[in-house]
Amino acid sequence: MTEQEVIKLINEVFIDSFEIEKSKLLPEANIFIDLGLDSLDVVDLVVALQKKFTVTIRDDERVRGIRTLGDLQQFILTIKKEIGK
Amino acid sequence: MTRILKIACLNFFFYPFFIIFTMIAFTNLGSLILLLALFLPKRKILKLLRQAIRWYGAVVIRVLPFPLIRLDYKNYGLNDPPGPYLFVCNHRAASDPFFMAVFPYEIVQIVNIWPFRLPALGTIAKIAGYLSVREMPYAKFAAKTAKLIAQGVSLAAFPEGTRSRDKSVGQFHSAIFRTALETHAAIVPVCITGNEFAPPIGSGFLRPGLVKIHRLPALTWEKYGTFNAFKLKNYVRDMIAKEVSMMDKTE
Numbered sequence: 001m002t003e004q005e006v007i008k009l010i011n012e013v014f015i016d017s018f019e020i021e022k023s024k025l026l027p028e029a030n031i032f033i034d035l036g037l038d039s040l041d042v043v044d045l046v047v048a049l050q051k052k053f054t055v056t057i058r059d060d061e062r063v064r065g066i067r068t069l070g071d072l073q074q075f076i077l078t079i080k081k082e083i084g085k
Numbered sequence: 086m087t088r089i090l091k092i093a094c095l096n097f098f099f100y101p102f103f104i105i106f107t108m109i110a111f112t113n114l115g116s117l118i119l120l121l122a123l124f125l126p127k128r129k130i131l132k133l134l135r136q137a138i139r140w141y142g143a144v145v146i147r148v149l150p151f152p153l154i155r156l157d158y159k160n161y162g163l164n165d166p167p168g169p170y171l172f173v174c175n176h177r178a179a180s181d182p183f184f185m186a187v188f189p190y191e192i193v194q195i196v197n198i199w200p201f202r203l204p205a206l207g208t209i210a211k212i213a214g215y216l217s218v219r220e221m222p223y224a225k226f227a228a229k230t231a232k233l234i235a236q237g238v239s240l241a242a243f244p245e246g247t248r249s250r251d252k253s254v255g256q257f258h259s260a261i262f263r264t265a266l267e268t269h270a271a272i273v274p275v276c277i278t279g280n281e282f283a284p285p286i287g288s289g290f291l292r293p294g295l296v297k298i299h300r301l302p303a304l305t306w307e308k309y310g311t312f313n314a315f316k317l318k319n320y321v322r323d324m325i326a327k328e329v330s331m332m333d334k335t336e
Binding site for chain 2: 017018019032033036037038040041044
């Protein structure tokens, strides 16, 4: 899966599950401040991402460090690479 | 000069009377509730206590600061279905919880940690079953709020979680909206302006002015049932932000 494919799928999650406008989905956008998610929304986000990428990230400690959309994209890319190995 | 005099008068009279009234109210109320607790069931006692808090709040917001701080309450929800309701309010001042006294219902407020630490007020809030949302896991919060709604108790929340410093309406937390989706209770957006001076953040000094409270028409399950929590919180936030902006323009 390429970086562009990952970004596209993550954006789809934000658009489909949270109805956030595509124009707001910038790598530097803070998930909490700019996109308006809270800790409970993040649980929904994790569920949606797990479904979209068929991965298990719920218990991954690295999720706690994610602040921006760019962080999330890099995290999913890393996870996919780890699974590929 | 006149304004400085008004501020001095307001604070000189308000705080002593507030403290005296609070002491008298809480002493008498506490004694009465303790006495009644011997004869009445807990549910009835809680209902009485919440009613008494409303009366106390009404005096604090309508009588003690009058005429230097006046209240203008408009109810646009006259055709709302019967409660219980989820009152969702914007948050600019520490005094906001007192303004919930304008609503003639049994209400439990959802508060942050610090109000529970206030002397007397925090203790009464705890006894009245107010919920400190940050001090319990969401599952417990959901169970407690669902039980209250089932008992016919309305809830009041300030989902920004913290006071706005620039009159804007901040991002909302979704907990109360998840309660709405689980209980199907009607959501009542509440817009409060003018309260940013009662008192301003970082100051204890009240300023004279007009506090406006607009109760918007309820958003019923029929209207929001297809929304998810994220969409619902932003929908209500937009409604409140739009009204608050108009209210600020007509100061």
